[in-house]
Amino acid sequence: MNASVRTIGLNGRELLLLAACALAIVVFSIAAPAFGTPANAATILRNSVELLLIGLGMTFILAMGGIDVSIGIVMGLAAIAVGKLLEGGAPVPIAALAGPLAGMALGLITAAVVVLGRIPAIVGTLGLLGVYRTAIFVALGGQWLSGLPTGLTELLYARPLGIPVSAWIIAIAYLAAWLALRRTPYGPHLLAIGNAEEKARLSGIAVTRVRFATFVASGFLAGVAATFYVATYRNVEMSIGSTLALDAIAAVVLGGTSILGGRCSLIGTVLGVLLLRILQNGLLLIGVPSLWQTVVTGALLIGVLGMEAAAGRLKFSSIGQAAR
Amino acid sequence: MNNDFLVAKGVTKRFGALTALSGIDLTIRSGEVLALLGDNGAGKSTFIKVVSGAHPPSDGTILIEGQPVSFNSPKDAADAGIATIFQELALSENLSISENVFLGRELTNTVLGVPFLRRNEMKQRVAGLLDELDADISDAEAPVGSLSGGQRQAVAICRALNLNARLVIMDEPTAALAVAETRKVLGLTRRLAERGCAVVLISHNISDVFEVADRMVVFRRGRKVAERLRNETTPEEIVALITGAHPDVRALEKAS
Numbered sequence: 306m307n308a309s310v311r312t313i314g315l316n317g318r319e320l321l322l323l324a325a326c327a328l329a330i331v332v333f334s335i336a337a338p339a340f341g342t343p344a345n346a347a348t349i350l351r352n353s354v355e356l357l358l359i360g361l362g363m364t365f366i367l368a369m370g371g372i373d374v375s376i377g378i379v380m381g382l383a384a385i386a387v388g389k390l391l392e393g394g395a396p397v398p399i400a401a402l403a404g405p406l407a408g409m410a411l412g413l414i415t416a417a418v419v420v421l422g423r424i425p426a427i428v429g430t431l432g433l434l435g436v437y438r439t440a441i442f443v444a445l446g447g448q449w450l451s452g453l454p455t456g457l458t459e460l461l462y463a464r465p466l467g468i469p470v471s472a473w474i475i476a477i478a479y480l481a482a483w484l485a486l487r488r489t490p491y492g493p494h495l496l497a498i499g500n501a502e503e504k505a506r507l508s509g510i511a512v513t514r515v516r517f518a519t520f521v522a523s524g525f526l527a528g529v530a531a532t533f534y535v536a537t538y539r540n541v542e543m544s545i546g547s548t549l550a551l552d553a554i555a556a557v558v559l560g561g562t563s564i565l566g567g568r569c570s571l572i573g574t575v576l577g578v579l580l581l582r583i584l585q586n587g588l589l590l591i592g593v594p595s596l597w598q599t600v601v602t603g604a605l606l607i608g609v610l611g612m613e614a615a616a617g618r619l620k621f622s623s624i625g626q627a628a629r
Numbered sequence: 630m631n632n633d634f635l636v637a638k639g640v641t642k643r644f645g646a647l648t649a650l651s652g653i654d655l656t657i658r659s660g661e662v663l664a665l666l667g668d669n670g671a672g673k674s675t676f677i678k679v680v681s682g683a684h685p686p687s688d689g690t691i692l693i694e695g696q697p698v699s700f701n702s703p704k705d706a707a708d709a710g711i712a713t714i715f716q717e718l719a720l721s722e723n724l725s726i727s728e729n730v731f732l733g734r735e736l737t738n739t740v741l742g743v744p745f746l747r748r749n750e751m752k753q754r755v756a757g758l759l760d761e762l763d764a765d766i767s768d769a770e771a772p773v774g775s776l777s778g779g780q781r782q783a784v785a786i787c788r789a790l791n792l793n794a795r796l797v798i799m800d801e802p803t804a805a806l807a808v809a810e811t812r813k814v815l816g817l818t819r820r821l822a823e824r825g826c827a828v829v830l831i832s833h834n835i836s837d838v839f840e841v842a843d844r845m846v847v848f849r850r851g852r853k854v855a856e857r858l859r860n861e862t863t864p865e866e867i868v869a870l871i872t873g874a875h876p877d878v879r880a881l882e883k884a885s
Binding site for chain 1: 704719720721722723724728732733734735737743744745746748
């Protein structure tokens with residue numbers, strides 16, 4: 306059922322999300338005059354770019370039954386690399402590439418810990434989160450990087466074929482993710498691993514290689530997000546990325562990807578990210594303190610998982626045989 | 630004689646002090662359904678694990694088409710054309726039928742180093758196989774999770790055929806199935822043999838065995854105690870052989 310629908314259009318969950326986005330837009334436009342302006346729409350879209358990139362990676366990680374709670378801080382560390390290079394007067398292309406490279410290097414570490422070390426992903430990435438937090442503090446020396454040179458930022462003003470660079474980046478990342486998932490053997494292999502790792506191994510899938518590559522790819526996307534972040538804001542603050550992992554997991558799960566693996570939706574992730582950012586922006590504009598943003602995100606995540614549990618969807622496989 | 634696919638000679642398997650199999654001589658022929666019968670712990674599963682490469686034998690030899698082989702892993706056995714369909718089918722319920730049939734062996738076209746799936750070709754191959762097996766499945770794109778137990782057996786058989794299996798071992802394929810489904814799977818088993826495959830069927834269900842098997846081998850306490858052609862025996866005799874009430878078995882067990 307789902308199998309035939311998922312490639313051609315939106316399934317029920319995705320339509321529901323679209324409706325929720327539309328409803329939120331209508332409600333906030335009425336409640337806050339500043340919400341329904343083109344400038345604010347641009348703000349929401351700009352604030353969604355990093356989360357979209359990281360969310361695509363998180364979709365793959367959750368689809369294979371993994372998780373990465375350190376991904377926001379990975380983006381933070383990569384952003385520090387970009388920022389320090391800019392600050393030190395490095396050429397703009399070098400600084401821009403430093404983000405994805407640093408992200409990939411950190412993705413390699415995550416993969417080594419979780420996949421080669423055979424440590425459950427939730428615990429392995431939680432351990433890395435602890436290490437990276439201090440690494441950020443040490444790297445910044447307790448001081449923000451701010452007022453960075455504008456060279457990288459100017460790249461964002463380019464509009465190839467009249468379309469902003471950020472839209473190009475998102476479109477290319479989405480297309481690559483979609484092709485990998487639906488048009489190469491990687492997709493069925495990833496989903497088979499998420500369904501039941503042992504069965505996937507019995508079927509002759511190179512489970513270790515697929516899992517390893519997925520963590521590295523997710524690190525790469527977080528690194529691209531880091532370059533984008535520094536280009537947009539021209540600073541790196543101490544708390545960079547601290548809520549991104551929660552935002553990403555919430556958006557991806559909202560989008561219909563199973564927290565236990567085996568099922569995912571890329572378009573769902575995009576809609577989940579947009580809904581989350583619309584809610585966060587709208588609540589701020591109607592006067593809710595920003596402190597409450599993570600409350601809303603956490604509550605959404607728990608609410609969605611609660612509904613899935615009630616609907617009996619939180620199982621490893623449809624015949625209930627958990628192979629782990 | 631030339632349709633002997635696999636010949637086991639004196640196959641013995643010991644686990645420490647326990648002898649799970651002792652001196653099994655057995656011939657598995659192409660185009661024939663061979664039933665392995667026996668009580669729990671009789672050695673059927675151990676024998677199957679030796680033949681499918683999961684356990685190396687402690688003693689004895691296995692010949693495939695006259696050539697001695699030694700399997701170090703299930704992959705070696707699979708490469709030799711042996712497919713085992715276990716009770717807990719190794720299918721991914723969240724993937725489609727054709728994705729399952731080709732899982733780990735997808736057909737691809739490589740463009741700029743990226744292996745793109747040849748989806749239509751795989752779909753057609755699977756539809757053809759399902760049709761050939763008369764499996765009663767119309768859509769090769771349906772997720773396996775939506776199929777019945779018997780249909781899942783058909784998918785597992787398709788997968789084995791697609792991997793060019795020449796010996797298909799089926800472990801209790803009808804154990805969890807309703808009556809109509811059981812008939813379907815027995816039909817599939819028969820058609821597999823008619824296609825020239827060698828089929829080994831493990832079952833506790835005597836009436837199933839009498840419906841499809843050409844030959845029956847009874848295991849008891851790690852030994853082969855009897856071999857019968859279907860038209861030379863009766864269900865009563867087979868049951869007596871399994872339980873040890875049969876005079877032949879008594880004589881054999883007294884002698885040792």
